Amino acid sequence: xxxxxxxxxxxxxxxxxxxxxxxxxxxxxxxxxxxxxxxxxxxxxxxxxxxxxxxxxxxxxxxxxxxxxxxxxxxxxxxxxxxxxxxxxxxxxxxxxxxxxxxxxxxxxxxxxxxxxxxxxxxxxxxxxxxxxxxxxxxxxxxxxxxxxxxxxxxxxxxxxxxxxxxxxxxxxxxxxxxxxxxxxxxxxxxxxxxxxxxxxxxxxxxxxxxxxxxxxxxxxxxxxxxxxxxxxxxxxxxxxxxxxxxxxxxxxxxxxxxxxxxxxxxxxxxxxxxxxxxxxxxxxxxxxxxxxxxxxxxxxxxxxxxxxxxxxxxxxxxxxxxxxxxxxxxxxxxxxxxxxxxxxxxxxxxxxxxxxxxxxxxxxxxxxxxxxxxxxxxxxxxxxxxxxxxxxxxxxxxxxxxxxxxxxxxxxxxxxxxxxxxxx
Amino acid sequence: xxxxxxxxxxxxxxxxxxxxxxxxxxxxxxxxxxxxxxxxxxxxxxxxxxxxxxxxxxxxxxxxxxxxxxxxxxxxxxxxxxxxxxxxxxxxxxxxxxxxxxxxxxxxxxxxxxxxxxxxxxxxxxxxxxxxxxxxxxxxxxxxxxxxxxxxxxxxxxxxxxxxxxxxxxxxxxxxxxxxxxxxxxxxxxxxxxxxxxxxxxxxxxxxxxxxxxxxxxxxxxxxxxxxxxxxxxxxxxxxxxxxxxxxxxxxxxxxxxxxxxxxxxxxxxxxxxxxxxxxxxxxxxxxxxxxxxxxxxxxxxxxxxxxxxxxxxxxxxxxxxxxxxxxxxxxxxxxxxxxxxxxxxxxxxxxxxxxxxxxxxxxxxxxxxxxxxxxxxxxxxxxxxxxxxxxxxxxxxxxxxxxxxxxxxxxxxxxxxxxxxxxx
Numbered sequence: 051x052x053x054x055x056x057x058x059x060x061x062x063x064x065x066x067x068x069x070x071x072x073x074x075x076x077x078x079x080x081x082x083x084x085x086x087x088x089x090x091x092x093x094x095x096x097x098x099x100x101x102x103x104x105x106x107x108x109x110x111x112x113x114x115x116x117x118x119x120x121x122x123x124x125x126x127x128x129x130x131x132x133x134x135x136x137x138x139x140x141x142x143x144x145x146x147x148x149x150x151x152x153x154x155x156x157x158x159x160x161x162x163x164x165x166x167x168x169x170x171x172x173x174x175x176x177x178x179x180x181x182x183x184x185x186x187x188x189x190x191x192x193x194x195x196x197x198x199x200x201x202x203x204x205x206x207x208x209x210x211x212x213x214x215x216x217x218x219x220x221x222x223x224x225x226x227x228x229x230x231x232x233x234x235x236x237x238x239x240x241x242x243x244x245x246x247x248x249x250x251x252x253x254x255x256x257x258x259x260x261x262x263x264x265x266x267x268x269x270x271x272x273x274x275x276x277x278x279x280x281x282x283x284x285x286x287x288x289x290x291x292x293x294x295x296x297x298x299x300x301x302x303x304x305x306x307x308x309x310x311x312x313x314x315x316x317x318x319x320x321x322x323x324x325x326x327x328x329x330x331x332x333x334x335x336x337x338x339x340x341x342x343x344x345x346x347x348x349x350x351x352x353x354x355x356x357x358x359x360x361x362x363x364x365x366x367x368x369x370x371x372x373x374x375x376x377x378x379x380x381x382x383x384x385x386x387x388x389x390x391x392x393x394x395x396x397x398x399x400x401x402x403x404x405x406x407x408x409x410x411x412x413x414x415x416x417x418x419x420x421x422x423x424x425x426x427x428x429x430x431x432x433x434x435x436x437x438x439x440x441x442x443x444x445x446x447x448x449x450x451x452x453x454x455x456x457x458x459x460x461x462x463x464x465x466x467x468x469x470x471x472x473x474x475x
Numbered sequence: 476x477x478x479x480x481x482x483x484x485x486x487x488x489x490x491x492x493x494x495x496x497x498x499x500x501x502x503x504x505x506x507x508x509x510x511x512x513x514x515x516x517x518x519x520x521x522x523x524x525x526x527x528x529x530x531x532x533x534x535x536x537x538x539x540x541x542x543x544x545x546x547x548x549x550x551x552x553x554x555x556x557x558x559x560x561x562x563x564x565x566x567x568x569x570x571x572x573x574x575x576x577x578x579x580x581x582x583x584x585x586x587x588x589x590x591x592x593x594x595x596x597x598x599x600x601x602x603x604x605x606x607x608x609x610x611x612x613x614x615x616x617x618x619x620x621x622x623x624x625x626x627x628x629x630x631x632x633x634x635x636x637x638x639x640x641x642x643x644x645x646x647x648x649x650x651x652x653x654x655x656x657x658x659x660x661x662x663x664x665x666x667x668x669x670x671x672x673x674x675x676x677x678x679x680x681x682x683x684x685x686x687x688x689x690x691x692x693x694x695x696x697x698x699x700x701x702x703x704x705x706x707x708x709x710x711x712x713x714x715x716x717x718x719x720x721x722x723x724x725x726x727x728x729x730x731x732x733x734x735x736x737x738x739x740x741x742x743x744x745x746x747x748x749x750x751x752x753x754x755x756x757x758x759x760x761x762x763x764x765x766x767x768x769x770x771x772x773x774x775x776x777x778x779x780x781x782x783x784x785x786x787x788x789x790x791x792x793x794x795x796x797x798x799x800x801x802x803x804x805x806x807x808x809x810x811x812x813x814x815x816x817x818x819x820x821x822x823x824x825x826x827x828x829x830x831x832x833x834x835x836x837x838x839x840x841x842x843x844x845x846x847x848x849x850x851x852x853x854x855x856x857x858x859x860x861x862x863x864x865x866x867x868x869x870x871x872x873x874x875x876x877x878x879x880x881x882x883x884x885x886x887x888x889x890x891x892x893x894x895x896x897x898x899x900x
Contacts, residue, residue: 066528066531066532067531069532070532073532100551103491103551103555104554104555104558106491106492107491107494107495107498107555107556107558107559107562108558108559108561108562109562110562111558111561111562112557112558112561115554115557115558115561115567115569116554116558118550118554118569119550119551119554119555119558122547122550122551125543125544125547125550126525126528126544126547129529129540129541129543129544130528130529130532130544131532132537132540133529133532133533133536133537133540133541133544134532134533136533136536136537136540137532137533137534137535137536142540144540144543
């Protein structure tokens with residue numbers, strides 16, 4: 051007799067047949083006595099297709115119009131799901147972001163949710179209907195449609211769950227939960243029954259594609275329990291929640307991320323202020339630098355390396371082409387074949403030997419560490435991309451995460467795995 | 476320095492390239508010193524595709540959800556056009572039906588416009604922006620999205636033109652105006668410079684696909700001047716307006732319509748009330764009967780024929796299968812290969828010889844008339860579909876409508892002509 055918010059991603063609603071499956075699943079929840087609110091993403095690749103149309107008519111689509119355009123994707127899937135539910139004999143009412151009361155700030159393309167006005171959803175629930183809410187979108191104070199950025203439907207689901215006081219926010223996707231690491235890379239990966247918000251946040255931002263960081267942040271802030279589970283099976287997934295009784299594992303999971311690149315500036319004069327000039331120029335050109343490594347100075351010159359998302363590389367090149375001559379640097383080189391491997395675990399705070407064990411493990415496996423960064427509950431190491439899978443596997447074994455059974459991927463087609471890999475990048 | 480509403484149909488906005496053409500055209504109007512409001516249909520076949528998705532998830536899609544689904548089509552084209560305008564350096568603001576203040580009744584799928592709240596469009600115009608309005612949609616008193624039925628974007632354009640007091644409502648399409656008859660059927664057809672609302676209404680409802688009847692009705696009621704013209708050339712088209720100085724042609728134009736079918740019920744008892752029972756049963760099953768022909772009674776039995784839209788044929792069969800046994804009729808036969816040819820002209824009211832000349836002309840050409848119906852300014856005759864084109868041509872000549880020049884279709888591809896023929900049906 052729970053109040054459940056159930057969010058279905060683009061893959062789960064990619065075709066009329068899949069939408070009918072989602073409808074049947076929601077009906078089963080109702081038959082089990084639960085109250086349920088659905089949140090949906092746009093069908094399959096709709097958002098990318100709409101972006102393509104926008105680029106075809108405008109070199110720089112205005113943000114207000116772009117958000118209105120993109121928001122139609124979820125409006126299509128929400129109405130189709132409502133129709134499918136009514137076709138099964140259940141009353142359903144679809145709600146746009148505006149109608150669902152998702153109030154955001156005015157930063158188009160990446161708006162932040164300010165408030166959730168729950169009245170219309172509550173009324174629909176009280177009338178016995180199944181509300182179906184369009185994910186990814188809201189409305190600002192001026193009445194303009196905004197969108198929440200990539201993966202924003204997860205955030206909508208968590209926000210709605212908070213707004214209506216739901217018992218759980220179930221996030222359905224093509225994976226059946228959160229694993230100690232990517233099972234396609236390390237077949238002995240284990241599915242976690244539960245994980246803390248902090249560990250999940252670090253895993254998400256370190257490259258685990260299961261949940262969007264912003265949704266997890268929102269859930270942590272408002273204490274919303276997330277249940278990440280498969281849209282294609284009934285198995286329990288992973289609960290993301292705060293649990294004082296939870297035993298703090300030293301290492302909860304290992305994430306990897308191949309989307310970053312490494313840039314090395316050669317032979318820069320080692321004078322005060324050079325690094326500051328470089329990184330403030332990069333920042334003001336919207337390059338998100340991650341790790342920074344400065345070599346020991348020789349003869350008054352030094353090399354400085356940094357890593358950044360591959361998507362920022364063009365802007366990084368543009369910045370360096372502009373400032374390197376003034377700074378007196380010799381050249382810069384780009385290495386695109388790197389991978390970041392991250393160990394995550396709240397227990398790390400009280401276990402000082404983690405870094406030593408990780409370095410030793412990689413050393414014994416002849417894997418060279420190119421850069422290191424840490425947070426209180428995360429240790430990230432950059433390695434050569436060709437050695438990333440091996441690094442994940444040997445660390446997974448060294449930290450006692452291996453399962454007795456070997457993961458066999460059965461539910462996804464080769465095409466779907468490829469899509470996931472790409473999304474994970 | 477006119478205030479112009481310019482409506483572009485689905486063909487004119489079918490691709491990003493065509494949307495950019497529309498944007499350039501609107502910019503030219505602005506450069507000529509005019510104020511302009513654009514109204515757009517959904518891109519190409521979008522509405523049909525959305526209908527297909529709806530039928531795939533539901534056998535009977537609920538009207539409220541269906542309208543919300545269909546309305547996304549125009550929201551895509553309106554945002555893309557606004558982006559294309561901004562890309563040319565002009566400020567543009569897109570408006571959904573709701574935002575444009577199109578208030579309708581609550582008959583989903585075929586809502587009627589009750590009121591146009593012009594404030595937001597006027598504000599945008601005063602701010603120097605080009606408002607781009609989504610056609611085909613409005614909002615009812617409960618705040619739910621409604622749609623205006625097929626061709627509803629024409630009606631939106633006329634309503635907006637009335638709401639803001641525009642000088643003219645330009646309706647751009649893939650034909651360059653209103654012709655005395657379909658130039659593909661009769662190459663000597665002439666483009667009309669202007670036509671009265673009454674004649675245009677009769678032509679539209681008799682099968683001329685240039686403008687939707689409802690839009691013309693609305694324009695007549697509120698005295699909105701329509702200019703029907705080509706989206707692909709700068710040539711003047713046809714003005715639809717009331718003009719006291721206009722010479723009333725006996726025959727303004729000839730329309731034909733091959734979308735109707737003829738049903739003949741055989742050997743019905745010729746007793747009072749039989750016809751009433753048949754046609755009230757048909758009406759209550761949503762069959763729109765057009766012409767009715769009853770033969771002279773023989774031995775107390777008679778045949779009754781009627782014509783109706785081909786789209787209503789399944790419901791007509793269902794009705795007759797149910798009631799024929801009770802009525803004692805023998806059988807019914809369906810003739811799908813008929814065509815209705817209609818002469819239209821306000822001057823017909825004061826020229827009694829029209830019917831005689833029409834019948835004589837068809838007789839001389841060995842064309843058999845299967846049924847006849849009339850209004851004060853229209854004479855419709857049903858003929859065999861195979862003879863329809865010949866009937867149009869010989870009537871066009873007989874009533875002095877032939878042009879000296881022969882129409883050569885240059886701007887449309889074979890595919891586009893096929894699409895037009897299909898739409899005309």
